[in-house]
Amino acid sequence: MKTSTFNPIDSALNYRDVAKASVVLRQPRGREVKAMLVLVVVFVVVGLLGVSAWGSILKVSTRVSQTGGWSADMDLPALFPADQPPEPELDGATFVVGKQLFGATCASCHGMSGLGVANLGKNLVISRWMKAQSDLQLVEFIKRGRGVEDPLNTTKVPMPPRGGNAAFTDVHITQITAYLRGLQDPRRVPAILPTPAPLVLPAALPTGPMASLPGIDDSEYDASSIREGQKLFMASCVSCHGPDARGIAKLGKDLVKSPFFNATDDEKMLAFMKSGRPASDPANTTKVDMPPKGGNPALSEEGLGSIIAYLRYMHEQDKKHG
Ligand code: HEC
Numbered sequence: 001m002k003t004s005t006f007n008p009i010d011s012a013l014n015y016r017d018v019a020k021a022s023v024v025l026r027q028p029r030g031r032e033v034k035a036m037l038v039l040v041v042v043f044v045v046v047g048l049l050g051v052s053a054w055g056s057i058l059k060v061s062t063r064v065s066q067t068g069g070w071s072a073d074m075d076l077p078a079l080f081p082a083d084q085p086p087e088p089e090l091d092g093a094t095f096v097v098g099k100q101l102f103g104a105t106c107a108s109c110h111g112m113s114g115l116g117v118a119n120l121g122k123n124l125v126i127s128r129w130m131k132a133q134s135d136l137q138l139v140e141f142i143k144r145g146r147g148v149e150d151p152l153n154t155t156k157v158p159m160p161p162r163g164g165n166a167a168f169t170d171v172h173i174t175q176i177t178a179y180l181r182g183l184q185d186p187r188r189v190p191a192i193l194p195t196p197a198p199l200v201l202p203a204a205l206p207t208g209p210m211a212s213l214p215g216i217d218d219s220e221y222d223a224s225s226i227r228e229g230q231k232l233f234m235a236s237c238v239s240c241h242g243p244d245a246r247g248i249a250k251l252g253k254d255l256v257k258s259p260f261f262n263a264t265d266d267e268k269m270l271a272f273m274k275s276g277r278p279a280s281d282p283a284n285t286t287k288v289d290m291p292p293k294g295g296n297p298a299l300s301e302e303g304l305g306s307i308i309a310y311l312r313y314m315h316e317q318d319k320k321h322g
């Protein structure tokens, strides 16, 4: 009777049989060849998937770095496909002035590169809505703004008329529009740009009962600083804190009644205004950024000092007259 187990004490013939059998076993047979083929196919498929996934990862990460964040627009075709010719080149002089105006007024909510600021303005670079507007329509939109009651408003944060600067004329806004077009399609920006003259930011004339600065000559604070401060406030802070510094819902706080402002000395207040208070700061209560220098990097310490004098005067008047 044959046993299936190998006994080394068995005959030399058995040894030879076993050696032969093991050689046969080490050679791939039909079934193993098939299994190996299946494995090769699986590796190839996984490899290809990996390569294509890597491609999309690269594409998405490029879009994220270009647009500054994740967006539902990411899966849509490119706004300005590279294989389609750009619109005509922009006028360099108009573009650079537009950039200055944008930097001083719109950047506080939309960021200098137009990528948007969390809880404030939208990303304009990837805005399909903006691309669809003609230049004239865009100018009209910027003049009008978009209140929270507007059905097109998706953020529940207001886009103030003229970005909050009522002194902007159609010319200023046309210049800003040129800058916006260049942000969206950099191919339209001339390779050589002129150096613009230093910006004199137009400031809105104040309105309301405090516009004429009543009682300024009896104020404890220097009248010319107050006047200068009012002008600068109307240019740089008004978009979020409102024309009378009483705050705008969902944007900046009331500064006239602010316990923090009124309890902080000039030096500390200057330091605060220079650094701002981002939404991530534990002291921030609104979850909206107070940008450094109110978003206008061109404001000097002297200018900020005048704004402080203006706000001290506003508080003084409020205490006197309620
Ligand atoms: C105080 C903050 C603030 C300032 C300053 C501001 N914006 Fe806006 N802007 C917004 C908000 C918020 C929205 C989005 C409103 C919404 O939900 O539709 C917006 C929307 C827009 C849009 C429409 C984008 C879209 O896709 O719907 C354009 C264009 C725009 N702003 C341009 C400007 C320009 C130009 C300036 C400067 C003159 C400016 N903004 C200043 C807050 C601001």
Ligand code: HEC
Pocket (backbone or CB within 6 Å): 108, 109, 120, 233, 236, 237, 238, 239, 240, 241, 251, 252, 253, 254, 255, 258, 259, 260, 261, 273, 277, 283, 284, 285, 286, 287, 288, 289, 290, 291, 293, 294, 295, 299, 307
């Ligand atoms: C883009 C909007 C925006 C602009 C522009 C802006 N601020 Fe503010 N500011 C805020 C917000 C939002 C807060 C409140 C932050 C918080 O929740 O603590 C704030 C807070 C402040 C406070 C502290 C008030 C308090 O009670 O805590 C001062 C002072 C202030 N801003 C001054 C200014 C001045 C001066 C300017 C102009 C140079 C300016 N801001 C421009 C949004 C703005």
